Amino acid sequence: xxxxxxxxxxxxxxxxxxxxxxxxxxxxxxxxxxxxxxxxxxxxxxxxxxxxxxxxxxxxxxxxxxxxxxxxxxxxx
Numbered sequence: 001x002x003x004x005x006x007x008x009x010x011x012x013x014x015x016x017x018x019x020x021x022x023x024x025x026x027x028x029x030x031x032x033x034x035x036x037x038x039x040x041x042x043x044x045x046x047x048x049x050x051x052x053x054x055x056x057x058x059x060x061x062x063x064x065x066x067x068x069x070x071x072x073x074x075x076x077x
Contacts, residue, residue, distance in 0.1 A: 008023065012024050043073075043076070
């Protein structure tokens with residue numbers, strides 16, 4: 001991506017009154033929320049599909065692999 005593609009030029013800013021300016025909208029917020037939602041959905045799907053941590057069947061016995069799975073899950077968030 002070129003630097004000038006994200007640069008804001010003076011003609012893009014609308015001056016409504018002397019102290020107020022209206023800047024063009026940016027898709028960054030919507031894209032960030034969409035990415036966070038996609039990450040959460042993928043984490044849930046992987047946990048359900050692999051019976052990992054909270055979705056396992058029966059009681060889990062804390063061992064090295066389970067502890068490592070919990071640490072990896074926390075670090076990934």
